[in-house]
Amino acid sequence: MDTPLFPLLAIVAAYLLGSVPFAMISSKVFGLADPRTYGSGNPGATNVLRSGNKKAALFTLIGDAAKGWLAVWLARHYGLSDNLTGLIALAVFAGHLFPIFLKFKGGKGVATAAGVLLALDPLLGLAVLGTWLFTAFVFRYSSLAAIVAAALAPVWQVLMQGGNGTTLVVGVLAMALVGKHWENIQRLLAGKESKIGSKKKG
Structure with missing residues (x-):
């Protein structure tokens, strides 16, 4: 960990860990079709549920949750700097x-x-998870729950910790999540978004 290349290697390792496609792995294990061929075409848990x-x-x-948790936990466990831990968090997410x-x-x-x-912070994670669960339970839209939880994540972080280095990391995660849900936002506005538990089409 004392080598100049270590930070770069840690970030690359986090990205590769994030790249592990558990939707594809689970589909093969359970004998399902490629999740990219039905529903939203998204290789994620909600689409696999379809x-x-x-x-x-x-x-x-x-x-998918474990790989994000593991990358950051390892960074914290080995005492990496807050800045490097933040980059590792973003790298596993980008993966x-x-x-x-x-x-x-x-x-x-x-x-x-x-x-x-x-x-990064169990209480923050639970607050965001609780936001997702509440929104999903009330409205039955996974995408809406994700958008609301992402939008409120930086708010919860600032309320719990105040503005610090983690605020930037959480803000980037939130913006990326909302951006990845842009098509879902359009479908929600048009009343065409699939609800949680709806079956695959085609």
Whole structure:
């Protein structure tokens, strides 16, 4: 960890970890079709759920969240600086959004971002997760829940910790999540967005 190349290697390793496509892995394990061929075409837990296989969706959800959590936890465990930890958090998240193993076409990043936030600050992660769960339960739209949770994440962070280095990391995560949901926003406004639990089409 004393070598000049270590920070770069740590960031690359985090990106590669984030690139691991658990939606694809779970689909193969449970004998499902490629999640990019049905529903929203998104390789993520919500779309895998549209296959009707809840176990596969849960496996995807846990895997995507765990890789975000693990990258940040390892950085904290080995006493890396806050700046490097922040870059590692962004790298593992970017790996999920733009995975090298899927030609840089990844998922929306909700579960991975949740894992990152839980590792950065468990209370912050739980607050954001609670926001997602409440919104999803009330409105039954996974995308809306993700957008609301992402938008409020920086607010919760500032209220809990005040403005600091983590604020920038959380802000970048939030903006990226909202940006990845732009098409969902359009469908929500048009009343065409699929609700949680709806089956795959085609």
